[in-house]
Amino acid sequence: MATFWFIIDVVFWVGFFILEGFDFGVGTLHSVVGKTEVERRVAVNTIGPFWDGNEVWLIVAGAVIFAAFPLWYATMFSTFYLALVVVLMALMVRGVSFEFRSKRIDPRWVSTWRWSLTVGSALLPLLVGVALGDLLHGLPIDQSHQFTGNFLTLLQPYGLWTGVTLLSLTLLSGATFLAIKTTGVVHDRASTLAPALGWVSTALVIGFVIWTHLAASRGAVPSLIDGVVVLAVVGAAWSSGIGAQGWAFASACAAAGFTVMLIFVNLYPHVMVSTTNAAYSLTVHNTASPPYTLKVMTVVAVIFTPFVLAYQTWNFWVFRSRLASPPVSSETTPKAASGA
Amino acid sequence: MRTDLARWQFATTSIYHFFFVPITIGLSFLVALLQTMWHRSGDHTYRRLTRFFGTLLLINVAVGVVTGLVQEFEFGMNWSAYSAYVGNIFGGPLAMEGLLAFFLESTFLGVWLFGWDRLPRRVHLACIWLVAAATMISAAFIMAANSWMQHPVGYVMNAATHQPQLDDIWALFTNPVFLWGYVHVVLASLVTGAIIMLAVSAWHLRRKDSVDAFRRTATASIVVLIPTMVLTLFVGSELGVVEATYQPMKIAAAEAQWNTCTSCSFSAFQIGGGNNDQTPSKIIEIPSLLSILATNSLHGEVVGLNQLQAQDVAKYGPGNYVPNVFIQYWSMRVMAYFAVLVLVLALWGGWLVHREKLEHSRWFLACAIWAVILPFVLNTAGWMLTENGRQPWIVQGLMKTADGISPSVSTTEIWISLVAFVLVYVALGVADGYLMVRYGRRELSDGTGHAEPPGDASAEEADDLALVY
Numbered sequence: 001m002a003t004f005w006f007i008i009d010v011v012f013w014v015g016f017f018i019l020e021g022f023d024f025g026v027g028t029l030h031s032v033v034g035k036t037e038v039e040r041r042v043a044v045n046t047i048g049p050f051w052d053g054n055e056v057w058l059i060v061a062g063a064v065i066f067a068a069f070p071l072w073y074a075t076m077f078s079t080f081y082l083a084l085v086v087v088l089m090a091l092m093v094r095g096v097s098f099e100f101r102s103k104r105i106d107p108r109w110v111s112t113w114r115w116s117l118t119v120g121s122a123l124l125p126l127l128v129g130v131a132l133g134d135l136l137h138g139l140p141i142d143q144s145h146q147f148t149g150n151f152l153t154l155l156q157p158y159g160l161w162t163g164v165t166l167l168s169l170t171l172l173s174g175a176t177f178l179a180i181k182t183t184g185v186v187h188d189r190a191s192t193l194a195p196a197l198g199w200v201s202t203a204l205v206i207g208f209v210i211w212t213h214l215a216a217s218r219g220a221v222p223s224l225i226d227g228v229v230v231l232a233v234v235g236a237a238w239s240s241g242i243g244a245q246g247w248a249f250a251s252a253c254a255a256a257g258f259t260v261m262l263i264f265v266n267l268y269p270h271v272m273v274s275t276t277n278a279a280y281s282l283t284v285h286n287t288a289s290p291p292y293t294l295k296v297m298t299v300v301a302v303i304f305t306p307f308v309l310a311y312q313t314w315n316f317w318v319f320r321s322r323l324a325s326p327p328v329s330s331e332t333t334p335k336a337a338s339g340a
Numbered sequence: 341m342r343t344d345l346a347r348w349q350f351a352t353t354s355i356y357h358f359f360f361v362p363i364t365i366g367l368s369f370l371v372a373l374l375q376t377m378w379h380r381s382g383d384h385t386y387r388r389l390t391r392f393f394g395t396l397l398l399i400n401v402a403v404g405v406v407t408g409l410v411q412e413f414e415f416g417m418n419w420s421a422y423s424a425y426v427g428n429i430f431g432g433p434l435a436m437e438g439l440l441a442f443f444l445e446s447t448f449l450g451v452w453l454f455g456w457d458r459l460p461r462r463v464h465l466a467c468i469w470l471v472a473a474a475t476m477i478s479a480a481f482i483m484a485a486n487s488w489m490q491h492p493v494g495y496v497m498n499a500a501t502h503q504p505q506l507d508d509i510w511a512l513f514t515n516p517v518f519l520w521g522y523v524h525v526v527l528a529s530l531v532t533g534a535i536i537m538l539a540v541s542a543w544h545l546r547r548k549d550s551v552d553a554f555r556r557t558a559t560a561s562i563v564v565l566i567p568t569m570v571l572t573l574f575v576g577s578e579l580g581v582v583e584a585t586y587q588p589m590k591i592a593a594a595e596a597q598w599n600t601c602t603s604c605s606f607s608a609f610q611i612g613g614g615n616n617d618q619t620p621s622k623i624i625e626i627p628s629l630l631s632i633l634a635t636n637s638l639h640g641e642v643v644g645l646n647q648l649q650a651q652d653v654a655k656y657g658p659g660n661y662v663p664n665v666f667i668q669y670w671s672m673r674v675m676a677y678f679a680v681l682v683l684v685l686a687l688w689g690g691w692l693v694h695r696e697k698l699e700h701s702r703w704f705l706a707c708a709i710w711a712v713i714l715p716f717v718l719n720t721a722g723w724m725l726t727e728n729g730r731q732p733w734i735v736q737g738l739m740k741t742a743d744g745i746s747p748s749v750s751t752t753e754i755w756i757s758l759v760a761f762v763l764v765y766v767a768l769g770v771a772d773g774y775l776m777v778r779y780g781r782r783e784l785s786d787g788t789g790h791a792e793p794p795g796d797a798s799a800e801e802a803d804d805l806a807l808v809y
Contacts (some may be wrong), residue, residue, distance in 0.1 A: 042806040049454040052405070052446035059412060060438040066416065067435035070427020077416025077423070078746035084413055085757045089764055092406040096768060098809050099402035103775050145424075146748040289428035289506075290498075296509045300436055308443045315447055319454060323806040 001295075002288035005068040006271070008301060010264040012064055013132075014257045016057035017125070017166065018173075021256040022249075023047040023054055025174015027094065027121025031114060033178055033189040040114065041102065042325050046181040049319045051098065053312055055091075058128075067297055071145060071287035072271045079139060079147035079272075080131050083154055087127050094120025125170040126163040130154065132263050133162025137215050138273035141280050148276070158215055162263070165204040169259060172197040172236060173252035179245045183324045191240070194248060198237025205233045205259060216266035225265055229258040343742045345754040346418040349761065351727070353410050355720050356765050360404030360772075362719055365479060365526065366533015367397045368472040370564065372465075374557070379465050385553045388784050391456075393537060393557070394468075395779050401449065403772045410761065418754065422734055422744030429495055429506040433485040441478035445471055454808055479529070480513075480522055487518035489735050490726070491586040504738060517586060520579040521726075527572040528722065530564060531682065532715035537561040538689070540780045542708035545699045550784040555699055558708075562689040562698075569683045576675075576722075577633060583729075584634050584642075587736055589652070589661060590729030592645045593668035595630055596620065599644035604630035608673075614666040618646075656737070663731045671724040678718050685711055 026047045034040030047054075066073040077084060093116035101113035137158040140149045175197050178190035209226045213219070232255035240248035267273075271287060274280035288294065371393050378386035412434065415423045423431070451459070452467040459467070488494075494511025495504040512518065541558035544550060584591040596613040597604065606629035607613075613620030631640040645662050652661035685707060692698040699705075730736060734744040 038807075041809065044809050045806045048805075048809050049450040052450050053443060056438060056442045056446050059409065059442055060435065062412065063431065063435040063438045066423065066427055067431030070431055071424050073416045073427060073431070074420035074424035074746075077413060078418075078420035078748050081417050081746075081749050081753050082756065084417055085760055088410050088413060089760060091409050092764055092768065095406040095409075096402045096771070099398055100771060100775065102807070102809055103399070103779070144747075148748070289431070293428040293432060293506045296432060296506070297435060300439065304439050308439065308447075311447055312443070315451055318451060318459065319805075321805075325806065 001291055001298075002068075002284045003269070005064070005288065005294055005297070006264075006268065006284045009061060009064045009068065010261060012057055012061035013264065014260050016054070016061055017170075017260045018253045018257040019054035019057055020051070021125065021166075021170040022173040022177040022253065023051040024121045024125050024170040025172065026178060027051075027117050027174070028171060029174050029178065029190070029193070031118050032193070033175075033186050035185075037110065038325060039186050042182060042186050042323050043178060044098065044101070044117070046178060046323055048098070049315060052095075053315065055095070064297075068289055068294060069271060069284070069287040070289060072282055075141065075145045075147065075272060075282060075287075076131075076135070079141075080134075080154065082151045083127055083131060087124065090120040090123040090127070094124070121170075122167060126167045129163035129166035130159040132166075132260065133159035135270075135272050136162075136212070136263055136267050138275040138281075140276045141272060141274035141282070142276060143280050145280070145282060158211055161204075161208060161211060165201070165208045165259065166256070168197065168201045168204050169233070169252065169256040172201045172233075173249065173256055176236065176240055176245060176249035176252045179240070180249050181322055183322055186325065191243070191245065194240035194245075195237055198233070198240050198248070198252075201255065202230075202233045202237050205229060205255065208259065209262070212262060212266055218266065223265075225258060225262055229255060229262055232258055342749075342751050342754065343745055345751060345758060346745050347741065349418060349754060349758045350414060352758070353407065353414065353761055353765070354727075355723065356769070357404070357407040357411055358719055358723060359716055360400050360407060361479075362525075362529035362532035362715065363400045363536060364397065364404045365472075365475040365529035366531070367393065367400065367536065368468070368475050368533075369530060370533050370537055370561070371397050372468045372472045373560065375465055375468050379461060385556070389553055389557055392782070392784055393540075396536070396540070396776060398449075398453065399772060399775045399779065403768050405446070406768075407765070417757070418746055418749065419734070419744045420746035420748070422739065425503060425739055425744070426735060429492075429504060429512075430485050430488060432506065432509065433481040433488075433512065437478050437481035441474045441481060445474035445478065448474065454805060458805070476526055479525055483522040483525055484512045484515070484518050486726075487515050487521050488512055490521075490583070490730060491515055491517040492735055492738055504735075516582045517579075520575060520582050524572060524575045524579050524722075527568050527575060528715075528719060530568045531572055532719065534561040534565040534568065535682065535711055535715050538565065539709050539712035542705040543781060544784075546702060546705045546709070548699075551699055553784055558689070558698055559693050562686055562693055565682070565686040566690050569679065569686055573676075573679055573683070576679075580633060581636060587729060588643055589645070589648050589663060590668070590725075591634060592643065592648055593663045593665045593729060594672040594725060595634075595642070596665050596669045597630070597642055597644050598646055600641065600647050601644065602631065602641045603628050603639045604634075604642045606630040606633065607669075610669075613669060615662060615664065659732070659740075661732060663729050667724055667728045671721040671728070675718055675721040675725060678714050678721075682711065682714055682718070 026043060030040050030043035034043045065076070097113035097117040097120070101110060101117070134154055134156065137156060139147060139153060142148050172194065175190045175194040179187060179194055182190065209229055213222070213226070232251050236248050236251035236255055239251060269284045270281050271284055272282040274282070371390055374386055374390040374393060377383070378390055448467045448470040452464065452471060455464050455467060492504065493515050494506060494508035496507045497503070498505045537557055538561040541554040541561065544554040545558060580591060596607065596610070598618040606626045607622050608624040608626055610620040610622045628638050630642060632638060634640060634642050645665070649661055653659065688704055689698065689708065692701050692704055732740050732742070734741040
């Protein structure tokens, strides 16, 4: 039962990195693919109807840990204290910037929310990636499940590599998403960026897969999922290079999802490894809620998850069309308006 | 020190979060109502009003959602001992809230915002009703979790781990504190939404701007406000009786009743009477009213704080079990007195509507504009009463607040996070307040996207899907 809930939680983490992955990427890249305010707005609006629903995957991934593995939740969230403060600030300024950015024509106002969206969207996959890497690499955790290190302890090389890898993958899926959702210059710039990001991601992912093998001491023989991860990212880089944009986006999403899955597959049955003493590690079994709680949660999840998947899919279907840049007449750039 | 700081942080972030939550719940319901009127009457004015108040709703949802994230994370960050101890019970409703409410709310809000003129009208209308329903479902789960802290039910103590363990999930949702508290919160949110709609409409009516349109929203908000305010007062009073049963300290402290009494008089205004002062100067007293409020009977007995303290020491061991009496006494009164003020305003408005001279009474319109402050005072006072009154417990009778904090988090770390959150919250508050005033005062557009104020990049009315945000 505890293992079942571990799988459910992994599903939410994977879903989060696939879905919010591309909108993080678009958020970071919107300043790169858009040179004028209208182009930037087009880029932002490609994720307009989706980003908020995508973010709930992260909230639920966290809440599932709270309900199903309270001891894991307690140790993890207090361990990453300062990092989570930064994560929360990034989530906040990024979250409001969508709604606020075009509510006022003033160059400073617009550029404030432009930067909060860009920086927030880049920091989030990086920091969450570092945290996930830390879970697997291990942290100094004592007998009573308390973290004994400090903020710098969290920034160990494997964690950082994981963070950078996930950041790069979100940029890749963001660029490929922009390529299938836009036309004109935004589309062209995104299509040019995608293969470059693809090959950078490939290098990072290969390094990540090897390092993960070492970190989890799994020996030299690659597992099936290692192969799938590398295949997906190479596929994304290659298909974006030949202009198969739909395939590129699908492979980029798969690469992001399988990378996250790889972390958890290697982590199981642990949920947080202790470097102090292997016996102090948190596992699926020593942190799980009692069976009754898990049973209740199972009933709720089995009934309601299909609905969530159905209406989120419907959302993507409704807004499946490409966004064309609007005609020049409705252009409202800050520059033009500040003269008025 | 660490506990105090962590409490300050939780109080600051949750009070701030709850500025936006009731606006979201109340306004989404009212916007759904406006859109329904458009749908049924075909009158274009209702469509313009829907979009106008929809924009105000969206600005608030943005801040409400992101400040809610902090609440969700804070349990594990600052209160890890608490989370580990009761997570198997308390975490359940939170996870259900995410799965049942957050997905629904955020997905359909996105579809609604981007779906104007793209979805069939019925489907589009259904979207805003789903958003309104989701906000109320969300409130139900978080109130069930909070009520469990006030009156823990549905658990057994595990003999081996000495930990409470969930054994009846239904008990959480039939908890009397939850039932009364939830209804009270939803009603208070409707009051908040209605007052905001009334205040914005009054501002425009005073300027004779789109009188025909804003008379409708002013009237609609008064029609919603009168019954909801009456019900909020009634349900709040009943909630007090329920809480007096399970948390007698909370209610005794709210009355600053130090010693047991029968036919107790109600202190309407007093000077002094904090935790170090058991003999305040009572300025206004109403005979027997306290007994009626607390027990629904004229001669009912109300047990005093000193007697309750002695009982708790006998039950739980040495310690101070009396919450901050000054905060309790005044948050109760601020809430009750201002609520009556809102009711008076609403009845005044109702009378003016009846006489068909709402838009001509400049006095009423001026009062209605300034009344926009009241719901925030009321809501904050209500939560101070509830949460401060639970102290020193984090879960009534099960775990003390001081035992719930994270052992591994240092004072410095809490300082850093407290300062960081306050800075971001001030910035967001300024930006949100600015936009609310700006968009609240904006002229009502003709709904075609061509009547924005000069230089306004508002995209709510944009025809183009690429320019919504």
